[in-house]
Amino acid sequence: MAAVSEERWRAARTALAAQTDRFADLVRDAPPDAMATADWSVADTLAHVHSLAWYYVCLVDREHPPLPVPGLSAQLPGTTVDTVADFNDVLLRHLTEREPQPLLDRLRADVKQLLAICEGRRPDETVPWLGGARVPLAGLCAHLVNELLIHGHDVARATGRPWPVPGADAALFLELFLAGVVRHGYGRLIDGGAPPSERRVVVEFRSAYAPPVRFLLHRGRVSFADPDARPDARIDHDPGTLNLMMFGRVSRARAVLTGRVRVSGRRPWLLPAFLRKFRTPS
Incomplete structure (x- = not known):
């Protein structure tokens, strides 16, 4: 598969800015205590999305204040798609803020910083991720776009609001994130699943x-x-x-x-x- 073009790199950053604004507008008008999923309220969902934006800024800016989660760096290499829920629970236990406005302000600020740093860097520059995967910066932005779209869907469904998922922005997840970790190495991220087979x-x-x-x-x-x-x-x-x-x-x-x-x-x-x-x- 061809490397990420400058056009697609720009599309990923544009989508991240636009979907952050859209998600923030949706959450601002939603009751914080409404259940967005079986386990998370709207406020929990917002805290989760913000935790990812904060973590991603830390990945691209080593001077950024780290998440206040003891032992986080030791937990990351062993996290897989089957245990990521446990990883998310650990983050939410330590990030206790649930007031929407402070969380929205921090989400916007972290996304703004992430985009500013990415502006001058290559789309195929990689950072370490869960399970020992290497994620290119274009894939990092695409992953966060997908989180905003998926969890925006959760909040909208809980509050009876429309939430169209634009195909052009949603396509970035497969094109830039999933393909990106396959290209650069997904480590243990998808360990398990189907047993190894000689059949291609x-x-x-x-x-x-x-x-x-x-x-x-x-x-x-x-x-x-x-x-x-x-x-x-x-x-x-x-x-x-x-x-x-x-x-x-x-x-x-x-x-x-x-x-x-x-x-x-x-x-x-x-x-x-x-x-x-x-x-x-x-």
């Missing part, structure tokens, strides 16, 4: 908002497939629906029945094994 599974993701991405699962590892490799399964998708499905907000059945996620190819029955490995927290 090639899956192609296609949308109207980004170039196709073709992945290979072989012997328990995910990499980019050769350009001439025939896909076993193709996923034509609306990026917003795909992301909501991957994070457990929309069922696979609903995503398929609405036509927003369409599966085709010569051996589509191999797709579940791929998705058991190439997965996100849900």
